[in-house]
Amino acid sequence: MIQLIELTVNGERHDLAIEPRRTLVDVLRHDLGLTGTHVGCEHGICGACTVLVDGAPARACLLFAAQVEGAEIRTVESLAEPDGTLNDLQRCFSEHHGLQCGFCTPGMLMLAEGYLAEEPEATKEEIREVVASNLCRCTGYQTIVEAIDDCASRRRAAFQDQLDRSTA
Amino acid sequence: MKPAAFTYHRARTTAGAVGLLTELGDDAKVIAGGQSLVAMMNFRLARPEHLVDITHVEGLAGIRRDGDSLRLGALTTHRAVEKADLGDFAVLSRAMRWVGHLPIRTRGTVGGSIAHADAAAEWCLLAVLLDARIRAEGPSGVREIRAVDFFRGPFTTALQPDELIVEVVFPRPAPRAALTEYADRRGDFALVAAAVDLDADRVVLGGVAPTPVLVERAGTAEEIAGALELRDEPGISAHYRRGLVRTLVQRARKEASRG
Numbered sequence A: 001m002i003q004l005i006e007l008t009v010n011g012e013r014h015d016l017a018i019e020p021r022r023t024l025v026d027v028l029r030h031d032l033g034l035t036g037t038h039v040g041c042e043h044g045i046c047g048a049c050t051v052l053v054d055g056a057p058a059r060a061c062l063l064f065a066a067q068v069e070g071a072e073i074r075t076v077e078s079l080a081e082p083d084g085t086l087n088d089l090q091r092c093f094s095e096h097h098g099l100q101c102g103f104c105t106p107g108m109l110m111l112a113e114g115y116l117a118e119e120p121e122a123t124k125e126e127i128r129e130v131v132a133s134n135l136c137r138c139t140g141y142q143t144i145v146e147a148i149d150d151c152a153s154r155r156r157a158a159f160q161d162q163l164d165r166s167t168a
Numbered sequence B: 001m002k003p004a005a006f007t008y009h010r011a012r013t014t015a016g017a018v019g020l021l022t023e024l025g026d027d028a029k030v031i032a033g034g035q036s037l038v039a040m041m042n043f044r045l046a047r048p049e050h051l052v053d054i055t056h057v058e059g060l061a062g063i064r065r066d067g068d069s070l071r072l073g074a075l076t077t078h079r080a081v082e083k084a085d086l087g088d089f090a091v092l093s094r095a096m097r098w099v100g101h102l103p104i105r106t107r108g109t110v111g112g113s114i115a116h117a118d119a120a121a122e123w124c125l126l127a128v129l130l131d132a133r134i135r136a137e138g139p140s141g142v143r144e145i146r147a148v149d150f151f152r153g154p155f156t157t158a159l160q161p162d163e164l165i166v167e168v169v170f171p172r173p174a175p176r177a178a179l180t181e182y183a184d185r186r187g188d189f190a191l192v193a194a195a196v197d198l199d200a201d202r203v204v205l206g207g208v209a210p211t212p213v214l215v216e217r218a219g220t221a222e223e224i225a226g227a228l229e230l231r232d233e234p235g236i237s238a239h240y241r242r243g244l245v246r247t248l249v250q251r252a253r254k255e256a257s258r259g
C-alpha cells in the first residue's frame, strides 16, 4: 500500500508517495537521492546511517519515514556550505585524519554534530564513549576522537571570544 | 534486510491506540521508539500486518514526581531519563548509560523496553528492583500490574495484545541503589547485569534466567552467585557467569553505598 507523507529534510519539504515499510535511510537514499547517509547493518549496530531527528542523533535504519513526519531531519549534506566549503567539524576530521575509507564518516559527523550541540562542554572521555556507538573499521577511533575534541575546543574558544568582545 | 509490508496507523490518543489494537487483533503491533521492533522487522523475525504508531500521542512522554513516587510516561526516552535530575531516584538516570548507545537512547522508550521484556534489559531489572507498577490501558480501562508479576518468560509479559503501557510508576525513592553490568562490547545487552537496593535489601540479576531474577533478603555476593542454577552455554561457561554475578553484585553494592 502506498502512503503519502511529507518529510522535512535539511530544511526542505518533500511530498512523497511511499510504502510504509520504507525506512528513513531508504527514503533518504532512494527517494531523495541523498546518498551521503550510508547504510550498513540495518539493525542499529553500525551507526553508518546516523542522522539528526529534531537535533538528536538517531539510527535512520530503525525508523520508518512515516514516523518522523513533522520532524526536522538533518543529514550530512547539510553540513557544508552550498558552494562545497566544509564546515568546522568536517575540516577537523580532515586535519586530524579522522577518516580513511570514509564509509563511517557521515554517521560519525552527524553523531558528533548532534552531540556537541547538546553538550558543548563534552570532555574527551565523554566523546570517546559517544563515538563507541558507531563502527569504524579503518581509523582505530583515536583520530576521530581527536577531531571531535578539537572542534569542540575551537567552538568553545570562539564562543568565549564572542563573549569577551560583547562585554569589552 | 527489508521489513515485510504492513499498514501504518497513527494513533493520536491512548484510547485511539487501544481501539485500533482491539479492532486489528493479533495482526497488529504497537511501535514506540522502534529500537527493538524495527530491527526485528528488518530481520523478518517480526512481520506484523499492522503497526500502530503511538509516538504522536500527546502526553505519553514525561517524568513527574508525585509525592513519594516517580511516574514515567511510556514514551519517555532513555535519554530524557539520563539527562533528568531525579534526586533520590538518581539510580534511574545513572543506569541509562548502560542502555545501548546515545542514538539508541534518543529514540528508545521506557514503555517499549518493559513491553519488549528482554531479561537483561536495564528497565526490566530496575522495575523489579524498585517494585514498579506498570499501568496498562485496555478496552475496559487502566489496570496496574506489579513488575514482579509482569515478566512471564523470555520476551513474554502479562500484557494483553489489546493493551498499551501508558505509565510506569516507581513507588518509593531509592537513594542507595545502583545498577552495573558487563558485556563484551560497550553498549551491547549485558551478559550479566546486577541491580541492588541496599535499603530494601534486594538484588535483581539480569542475564541469568529467562526473566529478571529477584533475590530478597539477599546474602553475600558469594551466596547469591552460589545459589543460581546456571548452565554452560556456547562461549560462556556457568563458572564464568557465576563469577560475573559475584563481582557485579559486589560492585553494585559498593556504588550504591556511595549514594
Ligand SMILES: Cc1cc2nc3c(=O)[nH]c(=O)nc-3n(C[C@H](O)[C@H](O)[C@H](O)COP(=O)(O)OP(=O)(O)OC[C@H]3O[C@@H](n4cnc5c(N)ncnc54)[C@H](O)[C@@H]3O)c2cc1C
Pocket: A043, A044, A045, B029, B030, B031, B032, B033, B034, B035, B036, B037, B038, B039, B054, B074, B098, B099, B100, B101, B104, B107, B108, B109, B110, B111, B112, B113, B115, B116, B118, B120, B121, B122, B123, B159, B163, B164, B165, B166, B187, B188, B189, B190
Ligand atoms: C544497537 C542496540 C543496542 C541496544 N542495547 C540495549 C541495552 O543494552 N539495553 C536495553 O535495555 N535495550 C537495548 N536496546 C533496545 C532499546 O533499549 C529499545 O529502546 C527497547 O528495547 C524498546 O523500546 P522502543 O521504544 O524502541 O520499543 P519498540 O521497538 O517500538 O517496541 C518494542 C516492543 O514493545 C512493544 N511496545 C512498545 N511500546 C509499547 C507500549 N507503550 N505498550 C505496549 N507495547 C509496547 C512493541 O509492540 C514491541 O513489541 C538496544 C537496541 C539497539 C538497536
Ligand code: FES
Pocket: A038, A039, A040, A041, A042, A043, A044, A045, A046, A047, A048, A049, A050, A059, A060, A061, A062
Ligand atoms: S545501518 Fe543503521 S545502524 Fe547500521
Ligand code: FES
Pocket: A098, A099, A100, A101, A102, A103, A104, A105, A135, A136, A137, A138, A139
Ligand atoms: S574510515 Fe573506514 S570505516 Fe571509518
